[in-house]
Amino acid sequence: xxxAALYDVHGNAPALEAVxxxxxxxxxxxxxFGGDIASGPLPRETLELVRSRDAVSVRGNADRxxxxxxxxxxxxxxxxxxxxxxxxxIEWLANLPxxxxxxxxxxxxxxPKDDESVITELTTEERLAELLDGVDQHxxxxxxxxMQLERRVGATHFVNAGSVGRPYEAVPGAYWAVIADGEVxxxxxDYDLERAAAAIRASGHPMANExxxxxxxxxxxxxxxxxxxxx
Numbered sequence: 001x002x003x004a005a006l007y008d009v010h011g012n013a014p015a016l017e018a019v020x021x022x023x024x025x026x027x028x029x030x031x032x033f034g035g036d037i038a039s040g041p042l043p044r045e046t047l048e049l050v051r052s053r054d055a056v057s058v059r060g061n062a063d064r065x066x067x068x069x070x071x072x073x074x075x076x077x078x079x080x081x082x083x084x085x086x087x088x089x090i091e092w093l094a095n096l097p098x099x100x101x102x103x104x105x106x107x108x109x110x111x112p113k114d115d116e117s118v119i120t121e122l123t124t125e126e127r128l129a130e131l132l133d134g135v136d137q138h139x140x141x142x143x144x145x146x147m148q149l150e151r152r153v154g155a156t157h158f159v160n161a162g163s164v165g166r167p168y169e170a171v172p173g174a175y176w177a178v179i180a181d182g183e184v185x186x187x188x189x190d191y192d193l194e195r196a197a198a199a200i201r202a203s204g205h206p207m208a209n210e211x212x213x214x215x216x217x218x219x220x221x222x223x224x225x226x227x228x229x230x231x
Contacts, residue, residue, distance in 0.1 A: 001103045003179040004028045005161035007143030008060070009050070011040020011081070012165025012216070014199060015174040016049050018191035019164055028178070030102060034143045035060020035109035038093060040165060041205040041212075043081045047089055059096035060109040060144065061116045066094065076206045105179055106137040110144035119158060120145055122231035128153045139182055145229055147222055148175055148186050159184050166215045168225035193217055 004023045009016050023031060031053055038047045039062035050057065061067075065082055069075040082090065098115070099108045109115040111131040119131060119142065128151055132140060139157045146163035162175030169175060174189040197212035205211065214220070 001029045001180070002027070003030045003032055003102055003105070005032050005034060005107065005141050005143075005159075005177045005179055006164050007034035007109075007161045007176070008036045008146055008163035008166060009033070009038075009040070009046055010036055010062070010163070010165040011038050011043045011046045011205075012174075012196065012200075013042040013045035013049060014196035015165045015189075015191050015216075016046055019174045019176055019189050020049065020053075022187075022189050026178075031055040032100065032102065032107050032141075033057040034107060034141070034161060035096070035115065036062040036143070038085065038089075039063065039065070039078070039081060041200040041203040041208055043084050044089075046165075047085065047093075051092075056100045056102065056107070057096050058100050058107055058109055059093070059098060059115065063093040063096060065090055073207065080204070080206055101137065103179075104137055105139045105141060105182070106135060107141050110142055112140060115144070118145055118229050118231065119149070119151065119160070120147065120226055120229050120231055121149060121151070122226055122229075123151070124231060125153055127231065128158065132156045132158060139179070139184075141177070141179060141184075145225065146175075147225055148177070150184065157182075157184075162186065162188075166211075166219075168220045168222055170221065172216065172219050 149160035161177035
């Protein structure tokens with residue numbers, strides 16, 4: 001089975017459209033949305049795309065829209081998103097399952113323990129082993145930190161699929177992964193960045209200009225993200 005792991009869309013509907021077009025062209029058997037789906041500038045459009053698919057979705061920390069964000073600026077964005085979605089859509093996001101197992105692969109948002117802990121290339125072997133302890137599957141696919149990653153500890157293989165809508169990488173684009181027979185293929189899809197930036201600026205999101213300029217037309221580097229996340 002070939003599974004497309006699409007994580008951290010963060011309301012970037014144009015990026016998701018481009019990835020789904022590529023998924024459709026390749027005869028993918030299953031799509032998994034790995035959380036943090038609608039939290040961004042185009043929440044309703046993104047959620048409509050996700051729910052139009054016969055896909056599996058797991059919940060990310062940003063899908064719990066009733067939970068305040070750490071910064072005042074980000075919390076203003078959360079409150080704006082709550083105004084864009086209706087009660088049924090908010091409830092659908094909040095009630096997504098924590099994890100899914102497909103073809104003996106475990107899909108979670110951040111770690112098998114919770115949806116907020118961080119695993120990066122800086123995470124120690126001891127910490128990684130602690131976060132993956134008790135997992136029955138040999139492969140765990142996650143996201144959350146928006147950076148593609150492969151790590152191994154003991155018999156467990158940990159993969160971060162990257163971020164479709166808000167990556168922290170060297171080059172702008174939509175980052176995702178294909179999982180097939182226990183093997184991982186990292187992907188990056190180009191999309192019309194200028195069109196996406198224009199749609200985001202017109203969205204009314206309180207951080208629209210910043211998101212368009214700093215998360216679409218240009219993006220934070222892995223080095224910047226690692227400084228922020230640590231291990």
